[in-house]
Amino acid sequence: MNLRRAESRWFWCFAGPALVGFGAFNLWPMLYSLGLSFCRYEVVAPPQFIGWQNYAYLFGHDPSFWPSVRVTLVFTAVQVPLALGAALALALLLHQPVRGRGFWRAVYFLPSILPQAVFAVVFSFIFQADGGLLNQGLALAGIQGAAWTTSPTWALPVLILVSLWGFGYPMVIFLGGLQNVPRELYEAAHMDGAGAWARFRHITLPLISPVIFFNGVMGVIGALKVFDLAYAFSLAQGQMTPGGPARATLFYGLNLYQQAFGYFHMGLASALAWLLFAFILLLTVINFRLSRRWVHYGD
Amino acid sequence: MLSRLRELLSWCLVLLLAGLGFWWAGRSREPRSEPGRTEITWYMIITPLRGLYEEQVAAFERAHPGIKVRICWVPGGEFNVKLKTLAAAHQLPDLFFTGDVWLSYLLPFTRDLTPYVQRDAAEIGLEDYFPAIRRAMQLEGRYYILPEYLNLSLLYYNRRMLAAAGQPEPTADWTWADLVRAGQALTQPGRGGRPDTWGCARVEGWWGEWLIYVRQAGGQVFTPDGRRCLLDAPAAVAGLRFYLEKSSRYRISAPAGFEPLNGFVNQRVAMVLGGHTNYWLNYNQMPALDWDVQLLPAGPAGRSGGELAIAGYSISRTSRHPEETWQLVKYLTRPEAIAAVVRHGHLSVRRSVADAVLQAPGPRANPRNLAAAYRQFEFGEPIPHHANYIELMFQVVQPEVDRMLLGELTPEEAGRRAAAAVNAFLATFDPRAG
Structure with a gap:
C-alpha cells in the first residue's frame, strides 16, 4: 500500500506541473473562449452575454464567414492530395538504391526547414503581375501573363502551389514507412511475375497505409488551420486587409485572426474557433471510421 | 498518520511554489520612476521623425525637470492592436499617438480633453488651427x-510626363472630365498590348480614392x-461607377x-x-521625380469629399x-514643434506655421503649388467618425x-451588397442601430 502511495505521489510530482500548465494555459482558455463565444466582448469593456447571436451572425450575415469556409475547403481538398502525392512520389524515388541517396534526401528536405511565410514572400515576387519574374519570362515568349497574385481566379491556385514546398515532413514519414516494408515480399512478388505497378499497388500501398493515414490526417488538420502562409502572402502583396483580392485568399484561420486581433471581436472570434474545433473533430472521427476499411496495421 | 501529514505538507509546498510562480510571472514590470520625478509613458509609432521626437522630449524634460518621459516605439502595423491589448490589461500609457480615423474606435479609453482645451485655449492657440482641423479634432x-x-x-x-505628352498642368477648376481627357492623353501604349504608362493611378485595397x-x-x-x-x-x-470606369471605359488606369x-x-x-x-x-528623395499638387477635380456634386485626416496626441482615460x-x-x-514637423515634409495644422511657410522667400521643395494644398482644406472632409468605420470598410465594404x-x-450590386452587409453588422454589433 505504501509503495502504491509513493508511486502515486511521484506520479503527481512529475505529471502535476504539466497538468497545471495544461489546465491553466490550454483547458481554462479553451473553456473561457467557449463562454466568450456567447458574449459580445471587445476587450475594452466586460463581456456581455448575447446567447447564440455570434453564431447566428456568422451563419446568416457575416460576409466573410462563408467565403473563408469555401477558400479553406478548396485549399484542403486540392492541396492535401497534391502534397501527399508529391511527398509519396519523392519518397519512392529517394528510397531507390542510388548513389548519394542521403545527399538527395537532404536536398529535398531542405525547403521544409524554411517557414511557409518565407515562401509566400519570395513567390509573391515571382508571381507579381507587373514586373514579376514569371510574367517577364512569359513576355519574352510573347505571352501576356495573368495577374497571378491579384486576381481572385489565380491567387488561391498560386498559394496552393507555394504551399507544396512544405512536402519535406510527410516525405520523411513516407520514407520511414517504406523502409519498414519487408524486402522479402517484393522478392516473392517479383518471382511470381508481379510488375512494378502491381508491387506498388498490392504491397507498398497496403503496408504503408498507416503512414498515409497519419500524413493524411495531419495534412487535413494543417490545411484547415492555414494562417502564416496566407498572412505573409497578403503582407507581401501590400494588401491593407489580409485575405484579398476580394476574399479570394481569406482562409478561415486568417479570418479568425482578423476578427480577434484586427478588430477585437473576441466573442465572434471564439465562436469561429469553436466551429473550427468542432469541424476538425468531426472530420477526424470520420477519417478514423473510414480508415478501418483501408488502413492495414499488420495484425 | 505521520505519512498523511507529510503528504499534505508536500502538497501545500507544491501549491505555494505554483502560486509564487504565477505571482512572479504576472507581477508588474513597470520601471520605478526616479524619486521626485513623475514618469509619463508615451506610445509612439516608429517614424522617420524619431530623432526629432527624441530631441523634443529631451528639451521638454529640461524645461520640466519634474517630469520624465518614457517613449515606447511601436511598429505602425501593430500599434492599435498593442494599444487595445494594453487597455484590456489596464496598462495603458499616459499618452499615445493616434488620428481622428482611429479615435472613435479608441474612444472608450481616451480622455476627454475639452476641459484642458477650454482652460488653455489661449496658450495652445486654439484659433490658430485651421477651422477644418478644429472640426476634425472634435467628436460630438x-x-x-x-x-x-x-x-x-x-x-x-508628374510635371515631366505632362510636358512630354504636351498636356497643360492641372488647374484649380478641373473636373472629372478634365481628368479623363488628360489621363487618356497620358496613357501610352507599350509592348504586348498593355500600356507602359498610365494617365492615372488607381488606389486599390482601401477607401483612399473611391470615397472621394x-x-x-x-x-x-x-x-x-x-x-x-x-x-x-x-x-x-455613381461615384463607384466612375472609380470602375477609369479603367473599364476611359482606360486611364490599369485594370x-x-x-x-x-x-x-x-x-x-x-x-x-x-x-x-x-x-x-x-x-x-527621388531626384528624377518632378511632381506637384493641385486641388482635386470637381465631381457632379462639387469639389468637396477628399479626405482630411489628422494625426496627433490623446491622453488615456x-x-x-x-x-x-x-x-x-x-x-x-x-507652433515651433509643428514647424519642425512641417520642415520634414508635412502640411501644417496651424495657420501661423502655414502662412510662414507660404510667405518664405526663395525656392521651395516640391510641391511648389503648396497654396493649392492649403486651399484644399476647404474641401476636405473627415472620414465618418464611426467606431466601426475602419473594420467595416476593410472587412465588409x-x-x-x-x-x-x-x-x-x-457598381449597383457592389453598393447594394456592401450596404446590406454593413447594415447587418450594425444591427448585430452596434447597439445604436435600429
Whole structure:
C-alpha cells in the first residue's frame, strides 16, 4: 500500500506541473473562449452575454464567414492530395538504391526547414503581375501573363502551389514507412511475375497505409488551420486587409485572426474557433471510421 | 498518520511554489520612476521623425525637470492592436499617438480633453488651427486629440510626363472630365498590348480614392447618425461607377491587379488622385521625380469629399498623470514643434506655421503649388467618425469594391451588397442601430 502511495505521489510530482500548465494555459482558455463565444466582448469593456447571436451572425450575415469556409475547403481538398502525392512520389524515388541517396534526401528536405511565410514572400515576387519574374519570362515568349497574385481566379491556385514546398515532413514519414516494408515480399512478388505497378499497388500501398493515414490526417488538420502562409502572402502583396483580392485568399484561420486581433471581436472570434474545433473533430472521427476499411496495421 | 501529514505538507509546498510562480510571472514590470520625478509613458509609432521626437522630449524634460518621459516605439502595423491589448490589461500609457480615423474606435479609453482645451485655449492657440482641423479634432463637440499633422486628398501629378505628352498642368477648376481627357492623353501604349504608362493611378485595397468619388458624386457612407449605410444610394453608386470606369471605359488606369508597383515614383503613372501626404518625403528623395499638387477635380456634386485626416496626441482615460501629460501634449503641438514637423515634409495644422511657410522667400521643395494644398482644406472632409468605420470598410465594404473592379459585380450590386452587409453588422454589433 505504501509503495502504491509513493508511486502515486511521484506520479503527481512529475505529471502535476504539466497538468497545471495544461489546465491553466490550454483547458481554462479553451473553456473561457467557449463562454466568450456567447458574449459580445471587445476587450475594452466586460463581456456581455448575447446567447447564440455570434453564431447566428456568422451563419446568416457575416460576409466573410462563408467565403473563408469555401477558400479553406478548396485549399484542403486540392492541396492535401497534391502534397501527399508529391511527398509519396519523392519518397519512392529517394528510397531507390542510388548513389548519394542521403545527399538527395537532404536536398529535398531542405525547403521544409524554411517557414511557409518565407515562401509566400519570395513567390509573391515571382508571381507579381507587373514586373514579376514569371510574367517577364512569359513576355519574352510573347505571352501576356495573368495577374497571378491579384486576381481572385489565380491567387488561391498560386498559394496552393507555394504551399507544396512544405512536402519535406510527410516525405520523411513516407520514407520511414517504406523502409519498414519487408524486402522479402517484393522478392516473392517479383518471382511470381508481379510488375512494378502491381508491387506498388498490392504491397507498398497496403503496408504503408498507416503512414498515409497519419500524413493524411495531419495534412487535413494543417490545411484547415492555414494562417502564416496566407498572412505573409497578403503582407507581401501590400494588401491593407489580409485575405484579398476580394476574399479570394481569406482562409478561415486568417479570418479568425482578423476578427480577434484586427478588430477585437473576441466573442465572434471564439465562436469561429469553436466551429473550427468542432469541424476538425468531426472530420477526424470520420477519417478514423473510414480508415478501418483501408488502413492495414499488420495484425 | 505521520505519512498523511507529510503528504499534505508536500502538497501545500507544491501549491505555494505554483502560486509564487504565477505571482512572479504576472507581477508588474513597470520601471520605478526616479524619486521626485513623475514618469509619463508615451506610445509612439516608429517614424522617420524619431530623432526629432527624441530631441523634443529631451528639451521638454529640461524645461520640466519634474517630469520624465518614457517613449515606447511601436511598429505602425501593430500599434492599435498593442494599444487595445494594453487597455484590456489596464496598462495603458499616459499618452499615445493616434488620428481622428482611429479615435472613435479608441474612444472608450481616451480622455476627454475639452476641459484642458477650454482652460488653455489661449496658450495652445486654439484659433490658430485651421477651422477644418478644429472640426476634425472634435467628436460630438468634445475634444479628444491635439493634432500634429494631417493627411489630405489631393491631385498629384508628374510635371515631366505632362510636358512630354504636351498636356497643360492641372488647374484649380478641373473636373472629372478634365481628368479623363488628360489621363487618356497620358496613357501610352507599350509592348504586348498593355500600356507602359498610365494617365492615372488607381488606389486599390482601401477607401483612399473611391470615397472621394462617392462624396463628390453626392453620396455618403453612413447616415449622419451612423446607424445606416448609404452606399446603395444612386449618388454613391455613381461615384463607384466612375472609380470602375477609369479603367473599364476611359482606360486611364490599369485594370485591377495590374497597377504598376510604386507607379508614381517609378514614373509609370502620371497622376494620383487622393494619395497620402506621408509620401512627400519619399517623393522628394527621388531626384528624377518632378511632381506637384493641385486641388482635386470637381465631381457632379462639387469639389468637396477628399479626405482630411489628422494625426496627433490623446491622453488615456486611466492616466495617473493627466496634468503632466497635458503639459507634454501642449509642448509637442506648439507652433515651433509643428514647424519642425512641417520642415520634414508635412502640411501644417496651424495657420501661423502655414502662412510662414507660404510667405518664405526663395525656392521651395516640391510641391511648389503648396497654396493649392492649403486651399484644399476647404474641401476636405473627415472620414465618418464611426467606431466601426475602419473594420467595416476593410472587412465588409472593400471586398465588394474589389469584386466590382474585377468585373464580378456592377457598381449597383457592389453598393447594394456592401450596404446590406454593413447594415447587418450594425444591427448585430452596434447597439445604436435600429
